[in-house]
Amino acid sequence: MSSAESTTDRVSRADRLAPAEVAEVLALARLAGDADGADPFDEHTLLRLRDPDAPAGHLTARATDGTLTGYAHLDTTDPASGIGVELVVHPGFRRRGTGRALARGVLAAASGPLRAWAHGDHPSAAALAVDLGFARSRVLWQFRRSLTAAPGQPRLPDGVVLRAFRPGEDDAAWLTLNARAFAEHPEQGRWTADDLRVRLTEPWFDPAGFLLAVEESTGRLRGFHWTKVHERPGSARIGEVYVVGVDPDAHGGGLGRALTTAGLAYLRDRRGLDRVMLYVDESNTAAVALYERLGFAPWCGHVNYRLG
Missing domain, CATH: 3.40.630.30 (Gcn5-related N-acetyltransferase (GNAT))
Structure with a gap:
């Protein structure tokens, strides 16, 4: 039995x-x-x-x-x-x-x-x-793509440069930008200093893979791409587009695509990865379209059910 x-x-x-x-x-x-x-x-x-x-x-x-x-x-x-x-x-x-x-x-x-x-x-x-x-209320897609081929060169807007996140120096400015970029998001836009601190102390945290787009003349943060690497015994390593955010004032200039491309290049060239994943809400059609243009395809879905 x-x-x-x-x-x-x-x-x-x-x-x-x-x-x-x-x-x-x-x-x-x-x-x-x-x-x-x-x-x-x-x-x-x-x-x-x-x-x-x-x-x-x-x-x-x-x-x-x-x-x-x-x-x-x-x-x-x-x-x-x-x-x-x-x-x-x-x-x-x-x-x-x-x-x-x-x-x-x-x-x-x-x-x-x-x-x-x-x-x-x-x-x-x-x-x-x-x-x-329970009623089905939200679908979060996991997308994946290969990193075997180079993702291309990021084309940043004029006057914008990339640099790594500096823990302890960039925390407050990043939290402000994150709240602006995800003002309508049910989870990401609510991050507090404690939420950030906990992740900065995680074993996977890599400041070099936390890319900030900065106005060269003022130092103002305009966007970011935070990458992550999943490493588990018995499983193949895989990168993640952990969070990509762009200041609403900078929308429409190609910064989101440039940041995504820069992060993919980092995961491939600096971390030696051959595949990457990300999560995106099914309802965020603009982001879905961008990721599909960048070679991502649906891998599996995560469904949120509500009661009451």
């Missing part, structure tokens, strides 16, 4: 996880990501998992032998706009109601609207969302 047939899950809720439990959840996420081809948690959730002071709810499902069979994360930072939910089930314990039990636990623990991500748009996640009354 398989483990999936011989055990019954027990779901429990906690406001904090012990370090050993966090390690279990991260190991489960890696296992599920390898099985599904899409990681079950976004960067925001992973950072919050490692922060013991982050306001969150944690639901764990365990088999009778103590094996962690599933986990749900509740981001309670801003309940008024919706509690964020991300959920994962162990690949060896699926099709036995674990996901549904966790989802019902989320509904019982949360009040107000819910925002749940289904990374990879897995069919079982879509079916569960429909059954529980």
